[in-house]
Amino acid sequence: MSQTILDSLQPHYARLKSVHMKDLFEQDASRARLFTKKACGFTLDFSKNNIDKDAFEALISMANQANLKEKTAQMFSGGVINTTEDRAVLHTALRSPKNSEVMVDGQNIIEDVHNALSKIESFVNEVHNGTRKGYTGKAFTDVIAIGIGGSFLGPKIVTEALKPYKVKSLNVHFVANVDAHHITDVLAKLNAETTLVIMSSKSFGTQETLKNTETARDWLLAQGAKFEDISKHFMCVSSNIAKATEFGINPDNIFPMWDWVGGRYSLWSAIGLPIALAIGYKNFADILAGGHDMDVHFQSTPFEDNLPVIMATLGVWYRNMFGSQAHVLLPYSHYLRGFPAYVQQLDMESNGKSTDTKNQPIDYATGPIIWGGEGTNGQHAFHQLMHQGNTVIPADFILPIKPNHSEVEHHQMLAANCFAQTQALMQGETVEEVTQKLIAKGMSDNDAKSLATHKRMPGNRPSNTLLMAELSPKQLGALVALYEHKVFVQGVIWDVNSFDQWGVELGKVLGESVLNALQGQQTETLDSSTQQLVDSFRSAVK
Numbered sequence: 001m002s003q004t005i006l007d008s009l010q011p012h013y014a015r016l017k018s019v020h021m022k023d024l025f026e027q028d029a030s031r032a033r034l035f036t037k038k039a040c041g042f043t044l045d046f047s048k049n050n051i052d053k054d055a056f057e058a059l060i061s062m063a064n065q066a067n068l069k070e071k072t073a074q075m076f077s078g079g080v081i082n083t084t085e086d087r088a089v090l091h092t093a094l095r096s097p098k099n100s101e102v103m104v105d106g107q108n109i110i111e112d113v114h115n116a117l118s119k120i121e122s123f124v125n126e127v128h129n130g131t132r133k134g135y136t137g138k139a140f141t142d143v144i145a146i147g148i149g150g151s152f153l154g155p156k157i158v159t160e161a162l163k164p165y166k167v168k169s170l171n172v173h174f175v176a177n178v179d180a181h182h183i184t185d186v187l188a189k190l191n192a193e194t195t196l197v198i199m200s201s202k203s204f205g206t207q208e209t210l211k212n213t214e215t216a217r218d219w220l221l222a223q224g225a226k227f228e229d230i231s232k233h234f235m236c237v238s239s240n241i242a243k244a245t246e247f248g249i250n251p252d253n254i255f256p257m258w259d260w261v262g263g264r265y266s267l268w269s270a271i272g273l274p275i276a277l278a279i280g281y282k283n284f285a286d287i288l289a290g291g292h293d294m295d296v297h298f299q300s301t302p303f304e305d306n307l308p309v310i311m312a313t314l315g316v317w318y319r320n321m322f323g324s325q326a327h328v329l330l331p332y333s334h335y336l337r338g339f340p341a342y343v344q345q346l347d348m349e350s351n352g353k354s355t356d357t358k359n360q361p362i363d364y365a366t367g368p369i370i371w372g373g374e375g376t377n378g379q380h381a382f383h384q385l386m387h388q389g390n391t392v393i394p395a396d397f398i399l400p401i402k403p404n405h406s407e408v409e410h411h412q413m414l415a416a417n418c419f420a421q422t423q424a425l426m427q428g429e430t431v432e433e434v435t436q437k438l439i440a441k442g443m444s445d446n447d448a449k450s451l452a453t454h455k456r457m458p459g460n461r462p463s464n465t466l467l468m469a470e471l472s473p474k475q476l477g478a479l480v481a482l483y484e485h486k487v488f489v490q491g492v493i494w495d496v497n498s499f500d501q502w503g504v505e506l507g508k509v510l511g512e513s514v515l516n517a518l519q520g521q522q523t524e525t526l527d528s529s530t531q532q533l534v535d536s537f538r539s540a541v542k
């Protein structure tokens with residue numbers, strides 16, 4: 001992000017920083033219409049933000065100044081934009097139609113993608129129609145999907161979000177944590193004869209996933225299966241075929257992915273196999289189609305009407321001008337309750353960086369802290385801080401308009417709460433307004449004035465409202481792709497490589513030496529605090 005970009009926003013920030021949004025709404029009756037855009041089944045109302053027409057134009061021209069158009073074309077065509085890992089970034093190719101062409105190392109990867117999709121389709125159909133059987137000849141009733149990070153969050157939240165589309169004969173259970181309570185709880189309720197295990201690891205080197213897979217394999221053998229039965233029950237998704245084969249996975253049971261797919265961008269690949277098993281291949285294909293719709297929108301729509309660009313530039317506005325450190329996601333949907341955790345990895349692992357693409361240290365703010373939870377639950381918990389705390393946290397309210405149930409009044413209440421929260425955050429209530437209300441209720445002037453200082457709501461707190469036509473596979477695909485592209489746009493503006501994650505490595509390396517120490521084979525001197533923790537653990541756990 002150049003100083004020129006920051007400078008171009010500065011006058012708009014200076015003009016707007018002390019203007020209350022309530023006044024902006026009063027001044028312009030067309031504000032909501034002006035700042036609402038529609039695409040791919042979404043309606044994005046971003047009128048409750050601290051912007052006016054000129055500031056919005058400045059945000060759009062910031063995207064132009066950052067060469068977003070060229071950078072986007074580079075990503076979609078297979079340019080090596082993940083420079084620190086020398087890789088192309090092509091999750092978009094995973095949802096491209098069969099007749100498209102994207103060349104990597106002289107090979108049209110769309111053919112590989114569609115071959116992998118055919119393999120997924122046949123496998124899923126065989127499991128569903130019972131022609132794939134376990135070691136005693138019974139059809140599968142349960143799937144354990146083992147993976148972590150990008151090999152877990154996407155499949156888990158999508159499967160959860162699309163519960164109404166679930167295939168009745170099969171239950172999919174996700175296991176990520178190396179805390180054995182997770183896998184042992186899952187195994188305890190399953191029958192080995194009818195359980196399929198999908199081990200997902202792009203690298204095939206992630207400690208937690210390998211350990212959980214070993215535990216599941218030992219369980220299968222302990223339940224009566226023979227060693228040669230393992231290949232009937234264990235499938236794997238990985239880009240590291242050599243390591244998977246070395247581990248003992250039958251090559252026919254390996255579903256491929258590629259190094260040009262980042263873990264947190266991989267639910268569209270065979271990493272999505274548990275999704276296809278849970279909701280059927282046709283619905284999985286619809287997720288891909290929805291993602292592709294958003295790709296087309298992102299690539300071809302002028303920036304001022306482009307949903308990912310609008311959401312991204314607003315995020316930069318708050319992060320770099322207003323100093324907001326966090327961004328909250330509030331899906332008003334029980335089925336989308338996992339979405340904030342999904343975007344948390346997507347955004348924080350992508351843009352939580354402090355070196356720019358020219359290898360220089362960064363002295364401006366980059367990726368925000370992403371957090372959130374389902375509405376209305378949060379209203380009875382953390383919304384207090386959003387309304388009255390000293391920290392302003394821009395919010396995305398997400399509401400599927402058409403529910404998957406027929407309880408109309410429930411849905412009206414859900415929507416009313418969602419809309420009213422955006423209203424309360426924006427308009428607030430002054431001390432004077434609160435005082436008058438209290439006096440009208442019979443409180444003395446003095447008491448009313450004192451209490452009003454606590455009940456006062458500053459308002460002027462920004463939010464986007466993102467309405468989804470429905471929570472269907474297609475629209476969910478588009479939602480995920482919308483946030484992927486938002487993160488990409490911000491990475492371009494901040495000039496970071498959004499596709500590596502070196503920050504997670506040191507902990508893994510140190511974890512190895514600490515594990516040695518815990519197992520009584522200490523090889524390295526530890527700092528006194530870590531040594532003390534190791535000693536306490538060793539004296540308690542023999």
Ligand SMILES: O=P(O)(O)OC[C@H]1O[C@H](O)[C@H](O)[C@@H](O)[C@@H]1O
Pocket residue numbers: 148149150151200201202203204205206209263264349501504
């Ligand atoms: O799929 P895997 O190679 O097992 O990786 C799983 C996850 O672990 C890593 O530590 C990374 O932080 C994630 O980006 C990745 O998705």
